[in-house]
Amino acid sequence: EPEVTQTPSHQVTQMGQEVILRCVPISNHLYFYWYRQILGQKVEFLVSFYNNEISEKSEIFDDQFSVERPDGSNFTLKIRSTKLEDSAMYFCASSEFRGREKLFFGSGTQLSVL
C-alpha cells in the first residue's frame, strides 16, 4: 500500500538554527498538509498546500515557517529560526483530489530544539 514517507525520523537542533523537514507524499495525491503535535497534546493543523501554493494556514504558521514543493515528489517544511517551543512531532499528510477528506499521514519527524 502506498504511504507518505518523512525524513528524518528525529531531528535535533540548536535554538535559532534553520531546519528543513522533508516529506514524500503519495504519488498521485494533490493536496499536502503539515500538522504538529507537542508532546502530550492534540494534533494541530499548520498548513495546507495545493497547486503550488498555500491553501490555508493556521495562526501557528507564522513568518518563521515556509513550505515548498521543490520538485515533483518532495514537500518540505522549513523553520527559519527555531525556538524551544517548536519542539514537537511534525506530521506530513496528503490526500487525493477526489476523496480529499481522507488524509494519509506519514510517521512523523520528532523535532527537538535545544
Add this chain to the structure above:
Amino acid sequence: AQTVTQSQPEMSVQEAETVTLSCTYDTSENNYYLFWYKQPPSRQMILVIRQEAYKQQNATENRFSVNFQKAAKSFSLKISDSQLGDTAMYFCAFMKTSGTYKYIFGTGTRLKVLA
C-alpha cells in the same frame, strides 16, 4: 468555529471486553466528516474509521464501530473484543466538506487494554 471534545483523558478495558470512547463536537455545518485515529506508542496516525455526516448508517470496520448521533453532535467509538494491540491514544477529528480540508482534532483518549 468548530471544536471537538473528548471528555475521557484515559480509559482501560480488559482484554476481550468492549469499550466505548466518547467524542462530541460543535459545528453549524450540515455536511462534514468525522474520524477516529489511533496513535500507538510509535506515534504514527492510523485511520480507524470514518463517518460521513449525510449518512445515517453508522460506520463499522471489523471490531470498530461508531454511534453517530447528528442531532446530539456525538460520535462515539466502540471497540469490541479488545486486544492488547488496541492500546493507544485515540483521537476524534472533524472536517468540513467545503472551504477547508483541515482536520480539527480532539485532545485524545489514552486507552489501555489489560491482559
